[in-house]
Amino acid sequence: xxxxxxxxxxxxxxxxxxxxxxxxxxxxxxxxxxxxxxxxxxxxxxxxxxxxxxxxxxxxxxxxxxxxxxxxxxxxxxxxxxxxxxxxxxxxxxxxxxxxxxxxxxxxxxxxxxxxxxxxxxxxxxxxxxxxxxxxxxxxxxxxxxxxxxxxxxxxxxxxxxxxxxxxxxxxxxxxxxxxxxxxxxxxxxxxxxxxxxxxxxxxxxxxxxxxxxxxxxxxxxxxxxxxxxxx
Numbered sequence: 001x002x003x004x005x006x007x008x009x010x011x012x013x014x015x016x017x018x019x020x021x022x023x024x025x026x027x028x029x030x031x032x033x034x035x036x037x038x039x040x041x042x043x044x045x046x047x048x049x050x051x052x053x054x055x056x057x058x059x060x061x062x063x064x065x066x067x068x069x070x071x072x073x074x075x076x077x078x079x080x081x082x083x084x085x086x087x088x089x090x091x092x093x094x095x096x097x098x099x100x101x102x103x104x105x106x107x108x109x110x111x112x113x114x115x116x117x118x119x120x121x122x123x124x125x126x127x128x129x130x131x132x133x134x135x136x137x138x139x140x141x142x143x144x145x146x147x148x149x150x151x152x153x154x155x156x157x158x159x160x161x162x163x164x165x166x167x168x169x170x171x172x173x174x175x176x177x178x179x180x181x182x183x184x185x186x187x188x189x190x191x192x193x194x195x196x197x198x199x200x201x202x203x204x205x206x207x208x209x210x211x212x213x214x215x216x217x218x219x220x221x222x223x224x225x226x227x228x229x230x231x232x
Contacts, residue, residue: 007129014137015136019143020141020144021145026116027048027112030107035148036176037149038160038161040101043097044101044105047086047105048114049137051086052117053135056117056118057131059123063122066123072115075115076115079118086108121133147189148182152182153176156177
């Protein structure tokens with residue numbers, strides 16, 4: 001990190017400035033798939049936040065122990081452990097939510113939000129800062145999921161969290177319960193974010209997981225070259 005950030009700035013980064021879904025465009029698969037209902041979106045958001053915070057803590061605590069050449073495999077093992085814990089808890093106590101999330105719960109293991117924060121933040125910062133980063137990113141993810149699902153459930157089903165808001169006499173837009181409706185809502189929210197960025201003049205640099213991995217590989221090569229030169 002070029003400069004020390006305040007704890008508050010680290011926490012709020014994922015909520016506003018670097019919202020993982022709407023500004024970094026990460027985790028879009030689950031955001032589009034499980035936002036037909038608010039309950040499913042909230043369950044997915046809480047599950048993701050739990051895994052993100054716990055994996056950030058462990059990866060940060062072991063950042064000086066994990067060899068640079070096996071970063072990614074170690075990260076996946078750590079993340080998969082917490083995903084398994086979440087799956088077992090939901091399967092035991094919330095079977096309906098477990099079934100509604102389906103395969104997307106297991107796919108948290110390779111979610112770019114978690115892998116990206118592991119490479120970009122947790123492996124370079126303290127446990128406390130990494131915890132705050134995970135919480136901020138998780139809260140930002142939850143808020144986005146709830147917003148998208150609220151729009152889709154209200155327009156598509158006329159309800160919110162099972163509470164009827166629109167009378168049965170008014171027709172529903174069933175397309176909101178399908179893939180096109182998810183893409184439409186996501187596109188509108190993305191357009192709103194771009195408009196706000198231009199109005200506030202605060203554009204951000206968006207990076208994919210591939211970009212992060214390439215930067216890590218390049219950094220590892222530079223470190224190896226520097227170590228070789230020092231030994232010579």
